[in-house]
Each structure stands twice: as C-alpha cells, then as structure tokens.
Amino acid sequence: MAQRNILAKKQFSIKSFFFQWEWLLVIVFILINVMNANISDYYLNPTLLLDATMTFLDKALLVLPMVFILVLGDIDISVASTIALSSVVMAVLYNLGVPMPVAILFCLLVGTLCGYINGILLTKFKELSAVIVTLSTMIIFRGIAYIILEDQAAGKFPKWFNFLSWGYMGKIPFILIVFVILAIIFGLLLHKTTFGRRIFAMGNNIEACRFSGVQVDKIKVIVFTLTGLMAGVTAIFLTSRMGSTRPNVAMGYELDIIAMAVLGGVSTAGGKGRMIGAILAIFIIGFLRYGLGLINIPAQALLIILGLLLIVSVMIPNLKGRFQTLRKVKS
Amino acid sequence: MSEYILELKGITKIFPGVKALDRVEFKLKRGQIHALMGENGAGKSTFIKVITGVLTPNEGEIYLDGQKISFKNPKEAQHMGIAAIYQHVTCYPDLTVTENIFMGHEKVQKRTKRILWKEMHEEAKVLLDELCANFEPKVLMGSLSVAQQQIVEIAKALSTNAKIIIMDEPTAALTKKESEELYRITEKLRDQGAAIIFISHRFEDMYRLASEVTVFRDAKYIGTWLVNEITNENLIVAMVGREITQLYPKKEAIIGEEILRLEGLSKTGYFKDISFSVKKGEIVGLTGLVGAGRSEVIQAMTGLMSYDSGKIYFENKEVEIKNPLTAMQLGIGYLPEDRQKQGLILEWGIGRNITLPTLDRCSTKGWMNEGVEAVMAKELLEKVEVKANSVFDLASSLSGGNQQKVVVAKLLSADLKVIILDEPTKGVDVGSKSAIHEIINDLACKGYGVIMISSEMPEILGMSDKVVIMREGKVTAIMDREQTTQELILESAMMNQADFS
Numbered sequence: 027m028a029q030r031n032i033l034a035k036k037q038f039s040i041k042s043f044f045f046q047w048e049w050l051l052v053i054v055f056i057l058i059n060v061m062n063a064n065i066s067d068y069y070l071n072p073t074l075l076l077d078a079t080m081t082f083l084d085k086a087l088l089v090l091p092m093v094f095i096l097v098l099g100d101i102d103i104s105v106a107s108t109i110a111l112s113s114v115v116m117a118v119l120y121n122l123g124v125p126m127p128v129a130i131l132f133c134l135l136v137g138t139l140c141g142y143i144n145g146i147l148l149t150k151f152k153e154l155s156a157v158i159v160t161l162s163t164m165i166i167f168r169g170i171a172y173i174i175l176e177d178q179a180a181g182k183f184p185k186w187f188n189f190l191s192w193g194y195m196g197k198i199p200f201i202l203i204v205f206v207i208l209a210i211i212f213g214l215l216l217h218k219t220t221f222g223r224r225i226f227a228m229g230n231n232i233e234a235c236r237f238s239g240v241q242v243d244k245i246k247v248i249v250f251t252l253t254g255l256m257a258g259v260t261a262i263f264l265t266s267r268m269g270s271t272r273p274n275v276a277m278g279y280e281l282d283i284i285a286m287a288v289l290g291g292v293s294t295a296g297g298k299g300r301m302i303g304a305i306l307a308i309f310i311i312g313f314l315r316y317g318l319g320l321i322n323i324p325a326q327a328l329l330i331i332l333g334l335l336l337i338v339s340v341m342i343p344n345l346k347g348r349f350q351t352l353r354k355v356k357s
Numbered sequence: 358m359s360e361y362i363l364e365l366k367g368i369t370k371i372f373p374g375v376k377a378l379d380r381v382e383f384k385l386k387r388g389q390i391h392a393l394m395g396e397n398g399a400g401k402s403t404f405i406k407v408i409t410g411v412l413t414p415n416e417g418e419i420y421l422d423g424q425k426i427s428f429k430n431p432k433e434a435q436h437m438g439i440a441a442i443y444q445h446v447t448c449y450p451d452l453t454v455t456e457n458i459f460m461g462h463e464k465v466q467k468r469t470k471r472i473l474w475k476e477m478h479e480e481a482k483v484l485l486d487e488l489c490a491n492f493e494p495k496v497l498m499g500s501l502s503v504a505q506q507q508i509v510e511i512a513k514a515l516s517t518n519a520k521i522i523i524m525d526e527p528t529a530a531l532t533k534k535e536s537e538e539l540y541r542i543t544e545k546l547r548d549q550g551a552a553i554i555f556i557s558h559r560f561e562d563m564y565r566l567a568s569e570v571t572v573f574r575d576a577k578y579i580g581t582w583l584v585n586e587i588t589n590e591n592l593i594v595a596m597v598g599r600e601i602t603q604l605y606p607k608k609e610a611i612i613g614e615e616i617l618r619l620e621g622l623s624k625t626g627y628f629k630d631i632s633f634s635v636k637k638g639e640i641v642g643l644t645g646l647v648g649a650g651r652s653e654v655i656q657a658m659t660g661l662m663s664y665d666s667g668k669i670y671f672e673n674k675e676v677e678i679k680n681p682l683t684a685m686q687l688g689i690g691y692l693p694e695d696r697q698k699q700g701l702i703l704e705w706g707i708g709r710n711i712t713l714p715t716l717d718r719c720s721t722k723g724w725m726n727e728g729v730e731a732v733m734a735k736e737l738l739e740k741v742e743v744k745a746n747s748v749f750d751l752a753s754s755l756s757g758g759n760q761q762k763v764v765v766a767k768l769l770s771a772d773l774k775v776i777i778l779d780e781p782t783k784g785v786d787v788g789s790k791s792a793i794h795e796i797i798n799d800l801a802c803k804g805y806g807v808i809m810i811s812s813e814m815p816e817i818l819g820m821s822d823k824v825v826i827m828r829e830g831k832v833t834a835i836m837d838r839e840q841t842t843q844e845l846i847l848e849s850a851m852m853n854q855a856d857f858s
Contacts, residue, residue: 033747
C-alpha cells in the first residue's frame with residue numbers, strides 16, 4: 027500500500043474565515059451603535075459610553091466562567107444566589123466589626139465554597155443533572171442569605187469600597203480594566219491551554235474523555251469552583267455599585283448571564299463556543315440597554331427585544347445549515 | 358402470481374455529493390432466506406431504507422408480487438407487509454414489551470379510541486409463545502437482554518403480518534447460543550411462508566441460513582449466487598474487490614519477559630480470582646460468552662472500575678490502578694469496544710482526537726503548541742495508514758474501519774507497554790478487518806503486550822499466542838496456541854453450568 031501523505035497544516039479558506047458567528051455579532055454590534063447614535067445625540071460621547079459599561083460589567087464578569095460551564099455541556103443557575111449569599115456574608119461581617127479587606131476575603135471564600143459544593147454534588151451523584159443540582163443549590167443559597175439578613179438591607183461600607191465600581195484609572199473605569207484583564211485570562215485559558223482543550227473534549231464526548239485518561243471529575247469540580255469564585259468577585263463589584271445589599275440582590279442574573287453566553291454563540295449542548303463571541307454579546311446587550319434607556323424606552327420593551335435577539339441568534343446557525351445543504355444538492 | 362415476492366430494478370439513490378445506490382438489482386423469492394452482504398458503506402442500509410419506504414429512490418422500480426408500487430412513507434410499506442429489524446435495536450426501554458410490539462399500530466376501540474390493553478397483552482403473549490420467548494409481555498423492555506429485545510422486534514414484525522422481513526445484522530450483539538436461537542426462529546418464520554432478507558458480516562450466519570446471497574460493493578450490485586455454489590474466497594473477492602491472501606497474517610513476534618500479571622483479582626458480583634499474565638510481544642486472546650465478565654476485568658485493569666481484592670503486578674512491581682490516567686501513565690492503554698461513543702469525538706478533527714490522551718506532549722506548562730500537535734498527529738496517522746487528507750478531517754467523515762485505525766493511533770500516541778483491545782473488529786468490514794489484524798500483529802512485533810477481547814472464534818484462534826477463557830466471572834482455561842481448538846474453547850466457555858446452580 028502506498029504511503030499516504032496527510033496534511034498537517036490547516037488550509038486557509040476565506041469563506042470559512044468570514045463564515046463565522048462572531049462576524050455576525052460584529053455587524054449587530056455596529057448596527058446597534060449606529061441606531062443608538064441616530065436616536066440620541068448624547069450617545070456618541072466617549073466619556074458617557076465608558077461610564078455606561080459600569081452598569082453591566084459586574085454581571086459580565088460571570089459570563090466568562092459561564093462559557094466554560096456551557097462548553098462542558100452543563101449549566102449553573104445558582105450563580106445569582108451565590109452572589110447574594112457572598113454579598114450578604116460580606117456586609118454582615120463588616121457590620122459586625124470585621125475589617126473590610128477580611129470581609130472581602132470571606133466574600134470570595136463563600137463564593138468559592140458554593141461553587142465547590144455544586145461541583146462535588148455533580149461529580150459524586152452522576153445521576154443528577156446540572157440543572158437539578160444547581161436549581162436546588164440556587165434555592166438553598168438564597169435561603170441561607172435570607173436567614174442571615176432576613177428581609178433587611180446592610181451597607182454603610184467604607185468610602186474606598188465605592189471606588190471598585192465607581193472609580194476611574196485615568197479616564198477609564200476601574201471595572202472595565204478588571205474586566206478586560208479577566209476576559210483575556212479566561213479566553214487564553216479556554217482556547218490556548220490543555221485545560222481548555224479538555225473542557226471542549228468533555229463537552230463533546232465525556233465518555234471518550236474518561237477512556238482517554240482525562241480526569242473528568244477533577245476538571246468539572248475546578249470549573250464549578252472557579253465559577254463560584256467569580257460569583258464572589260461579581261458580588262464585590264455589585265455591592266460596591268449598589269452601596270448596600272439585600273438577600274434578594276442579583277435576582278434573575280443567572281438568566282441574563284446565560285443569555286449573553288448563548289447570544290455569543292456558545293452552545294448549551296456543550297462542546298462549542300468562543301470567548302470572543304460571548305464578550306461581543308455582553309457589549310451588544312449592554313449598549314442596547316443603555317441606548318434604549320437614553321430615549322426612555324420602558325424596560326419591558328427592552329426585554330422583548332432581548333428575547334427576539336436570542337431566538338434569532340439560536341435560529342441563524344440552523345438556517346446556515348439548511349442553506350448549505352441546499353447548495354450541496356444543487357451542485 | 359409472480360415467482361418473486363419482491364423485485365427491485367435499477368434502483369439509484371443520490372444524496373448530496375454521493376451516490377448511495379447505483380442501479381441496484383434485487384430479487385427475493387417466496388419462502389426464502391436471502392443473505393445480503395457487502396463491506397460497510399456498500400449501500401446495504403440505504404437499500405433497506407428504500408425497501409421500507411423511509412427513502413424514495415431517485416430512479417428505479419419496485420415490484421411487490423409482480424405489481425409495480427412506490428411507497429410514500431414507511432407506514433405504507435408496513436401496510437403492504439414489509440417489516441425491518443434493525444442492527445441496533447430501536448426500542449423504548451421504559452415501556453413494556455406489549456407497548457413496544459404494538460408501537461404505531463396499537464389496538465384501539467373504534468369509536469372512543471380507548472386502548473385495548475387486555476387484547477394487546479393477550480396477543481403479545483401469543484406472539485411471544487410462538488417465538489418460544491421466556492418472558493412476560495408486561496415486563497419493561499429495558500430489563501431484557503439484547504437477544505430478548507431482538508425477539509420482541511421480531512414479534513413486532515409478526516404483529517404487522519409481515520410477508521417480507523428484513524433483518525439488519527441481528528446477530529452482531531448476540532452470543533453463539535443466542536444466535537442459534539435466532540437461527541431457529543428465522544427458519545420457523547421462513548417455513549411459515551415469510552420471505553427474509555438477512556444482512557450480516559458473519560459468514561457462518563449466511564451458510565447456516567440463506568439459500569441465496571447477493572453482494573453489493575461501492576453502492577453497486579455485484580451479483581447473486583446460490584450459497585452452496587459460491588466458495589468463501591470468491592465471496593470475499595466479490596465483497597472486497599480484491600483478494601485477501603491471508604485472513605489472519607501471523608507474524609512471528611519475539612516473546613519476551615512478562616510485563617503485566619494479575620493475581621487473584623476479584624470483585625463481588627462481577628469476577629472472581631482472575632489470574633493471568635502478558636509478556637512482551639505476546640497476543641493474549643480473552644474470550645468467553647458475552648456477560649462472562651471479560652470487559653469488567655479489563656475495566657478493573659485500566660482503572661475504570663474498582664476491584665475488591667487481588668494484586669496487579671506491572672514489570673514485577675505491585676501497582677495500584679486508581680483511574681485511567683494512572684493506568685496510562687504506567688503504560689496500559691485501552692481501546693474501548695464502542696469506538697463512536699467511547700473512542701472518538703466525532704465532531705472533531707482526527708488530529709485532535711489522537712492527541713487527547715497525550716496533550717502534555719504537545720504543550721509546555723499547560724500551554725498548547727498546535728504546530729507540534731499537528732505534526733505528531735500526522736506521523737501517527739500515517740503509521741496506521743488512515744485514509745484521510747488532513748489531520749483536520751472530521752472523525753465522523755471516515756468509514757468505520759478508518760475510525761478504528763484512528764482510535765488505535767490514539768493509543769500509539771502514549772508511551773504504552775500493554776495494549777488492551779476490546780472487540781477491535783466488531784462491525785468492521787472484511788477489508789478493514791485484515792488491516793486492523795495487521796496493525797495488532799505489528800504492535801506485538803514492536804514489543805507491546807497485547808490483550809485482545811473477542812467473541813469471534815476465528816479471530817481468537819487466528820491471532821492469539823495464548824487464549825484465556827472466562828465463564829461466569831471466572832477463568833476456566835488458559836491454553837497455548839498449539840493446544841487451542843474451537844471445540845476446546847467452546848467447552849470451557851459454556852460447560853459445567855451445574856457448578857453454579
């Protein structure tokens with residue numbers, strides 16, 4: 027048998043380069059900005075635009091690890107409750123006289139622990155799905171937050187704590203800098219490391235991973251714990267922005283976060299998606315909300331637009347598949 | 358009345374980009390078992406879908422009882438008395454046997470549409486009795502063995518009063534004894550007047566049952582012969598299109614020192630007191646009936662399952678294998694039985710598939726080096742002669758035999774000393790089969806210790822230096838190549854049932 031030569035280099039094809047979900051997101055992003063600029067004269071003001079990012083970036087921090095979880099083929103709907111619990115713990119500890127830096131440390135710790143619990147439950151009881159496990163912990167974490175603080179608010183944080191969400195470094199909001207740094211770290215982790223590669227593999231075929239010596243349970247626990255930690259980070263920035271906290275804080279965030287990732291092209295079935303898509307989606311939704319807010323469009327109308335955007339975003343890849351088979355049949 | 362109950366002329370089916378069937382002919386006589394053979398991808402499955410009305414052919418004519426017909430949908434074909442039993446049993450595991458049998462044609466009261474459970478259970482019972490089944494119609498489908506589920510599928514075919522029954526590799530997942538039972542049922546159906554199309558990779562099925570055999574190759578019709586008129590060699594030539602000189606090329610590998618030894622390995626409820634060893638360059642065939650505990654022993658050796666007692670020695674040192682990773686780090690690799698579910702990520706390029714167990718080799722401190730990765734994959738793919746153009750070709754785009762080669766290449770990427778193969782040629786066509794056998798021999802020659810699980814007697818006899826036979830969780834015999842005969846293996850695998858009662 028003649029030795030075959032198998033190519034090891036990827037052949038560059040212009041068609042497949044431009045035929046990517048992310049380009050569509052770029053177009054949508056530009057369209058939204060053009061639209062916003064047309065409906066409001068105040069929109070294209072760099073300072074205001076940068077300020078606008080402050081309103082949605084705390085939530086966006088959690089989209090980064092959520093992409094990891096969705097790529098794994100799992101889902102975590104307990105993140106908002108984790109934010110609430112860690113935020114409440116931080117506030118209560120501070121009000122009891124614990125120094126703020128220590129309270130912040132506890133906030134991160136509680137978040138990490140919540141994520142770790144999710145991960146352990148999922149890997150020890152394989153018959154439970156991620157939806158069920160995180161639905162249960164979502165209720166439990168929120169419940170604990172209510173027990174700790176009852177239906178009250180806690181706050182009166184030190185002045186410097188406000189800086190986290192309201193402060194600037196030069197002309198750039200501090201939180202934007204944090205977000206950019208974390209986004210780069212998470213993006214590299216997902217796409218350029220063996221860890222990320224294994225996560226994609228697990229999302230595609232976890233059984234094959236087990237047979238290939240990939241330590242699937244360990245990776246799953248790490249990813250969920252990391253998500254918990256990021257929920258803690260989000261809690262810090264969110265509490266800083268609000269100035270005080272309540273047990274019902276961040277209610278419904280989990281759906282916003284998952285919606286952003288899905289709009290970004292991350293498949294909820296696992297194994298597909300890119301960080302850059304999710305990041306584009308964050309800014310699309312964020313700026314859309316800001317722009318419509320400028321001309322006083324009610325929040326309800328905004329929800330409808332977001333819902334439509336989501337349906338279209340899930341539909342288009344399917345249409346693309348149909349279009350391709352159509353072309354194949356013709357040729 | 359025509360001589361043929363079913364006649365297909367010049368059937369062509371084109372899928373986007375491929376011709377799945379190219380002017381195919383087929384004639385089925387009344388009361389006959391007709392074998393249909395061909396390599397994977399020869400078009401057999403598409404052909405069946407045409408007969409059962411799942412697909413509509415682009416060209417060609419179908420005659421049923423001498424009358425030209427065309428099916429718009431599977432329901433019409435079912436009404437005309439055509440039923441198919443598929444390769445992988447397509448059942449509803451959480452429903453009862455009765456519900457499975459009557460799925461799609463439930464008995465209902467005409468006016469109120471109430472389901473007539475009692476009547477259905479009774480009729481199911483009659484059907485099952487006719488097939489000599491030893492289970493009740495009210496049990497859940499999922500609690501039955503594959504062989505029993507197969508019988509339910511046949512009962513389903515009978516319940517539609519099928520005149521033509523198509524069986525797509527029904528024996529693939531059955532043991533010898535269960536196959537025997539299936540043969541008996543098939544013959545009974547034939548004697549009752551049904552015409553049967555029997556698809557199988559196993560030659561013994563064909564010799565045992567069929568009176569005529571039709572061969573497809575590369576979507577084309579090759580020919581039809583009477584089974585007692587065609588020789589084994591000619592049939593293989595017809596299927597493969599070339600002669601396979603030696604079915605089991607035994608290269609003499611130099612057998613060296615012992616690498617792996619099991620001593621009294623036990624796990625309650627699965628296996629007991631398992632002891633055997635593998636040497637360098639040796640091929641150990643592990644056989645026994647399905648359910649004898651072969652796969653479980655292997656899973657314990659590779660860390661996929663825990664064991665209660667016993668010891669594993671690797672290069673004369675006692676080792677503890679906690680998970681597949683430690684097994685792999687020691688040098689024990691496992692080629693799983695189900696290559697699509699356990700071996701490959703079908704949506705990925707073959708290169709990435711290969712490097713998955715050994716990502717550490719193409720990365721520095723956790724950072725991937727994709728250039729190194731692609732070159733490593735290319736070399737391994739060329740070594741096992743995979744038919745592909747690039748390391749980025751999707752695994753799903755390859756044929757079964759080539760997929761299996763990719764999984765083998767995946768094992769070669771790691772630094773292994775012992776390679777365990779679980780049914781490496783199951784569901785693989787004759788051509789790829791011999792290629793895989795050659796690779797296994799090559800591995801032995803390179804000094805790997807090889808353990809090969811197989812239910813196929815000729816494969817075990819042809820390939821192994823040593824045969825380990827298991828029955829009901831115990832090793833019943835270990836034989837050298839010279840002593841082994843088919844009869845001896847069967848005896849050790851099946852006899853002395855009384856001991857366990």
